[in-house]
Amino acid sequence: MLLKKFFNVGFVEIEVVERTAFGLDELGRYPLFAPEFLQFLRDAIPTVRHRELVFSIAVTARRPEAIAAAPAR
């Protein structure tokens, strides 16, 4: 879905150069998440997904040298 957005706005040479699973352990590093919220996630999400809740991806892309129409501001 995100890569499609890159394509739709006009980026080219779109490439995912890294992809890493984020589970509850990884989220626990972030001070943004209180212990209570992490427990809520643990309870709300099936155990089988606890090690892969979301994925961190690194995307590189390029603005083409020429664009047919300038993006609206």
Place this chain on the structure above:
Amino acid sequence: MAHFTDDQARAIILDAYGQVRSDGAAVASAFYTAAELETLPSDAVAMALGVGHPVRHAALRAGETVLDLGCGAGIDTLLAARAVGPAGRVIGLDMTPEMVERSRRNAASAGMVNVEIRPGPIEEIPLPDRSVDVVISNGVLNLSTRKSRVLAESLRVLRPGGRASIADLVLEDALPEDVLKSPAALAG
């Protein structure tokens, strides 16, 4: 389906990132090398809240102009500033007043004179068309309810042939609705 309006999402993000406190390098040490971290101000390291290392994939060259979208306390801004050198320039953009202040302080502490921090939303980049060589961003796109707008703005400010290096979180399988509706989930 959007679970929050633009205004609600903005308020949640401003609150979360304005109040966040950290005294460790748990996040930073997961993505950056020890050699990179030991040369940076401790606050920039402690307040690193990204999900990857966009500078690593940006292929920055001396003299380039870089825009760091949602720069936070500035860890990627500072690494980019080092990479582009004194002939280059790095602009950090963040809508959270506390983070603007932190990143300015961290840039000064690091002696980076080629860094400029601007307040503002990533959906309305306060830069002219075709004014930067590279756009980087780390764990910020997922905080916006207008991702396509952010990307369109990024394209606008890039020079022809310019590059983007974006690290972000994506959901490959749906999470329970209760989780998706949680403000804490949006902010993280």
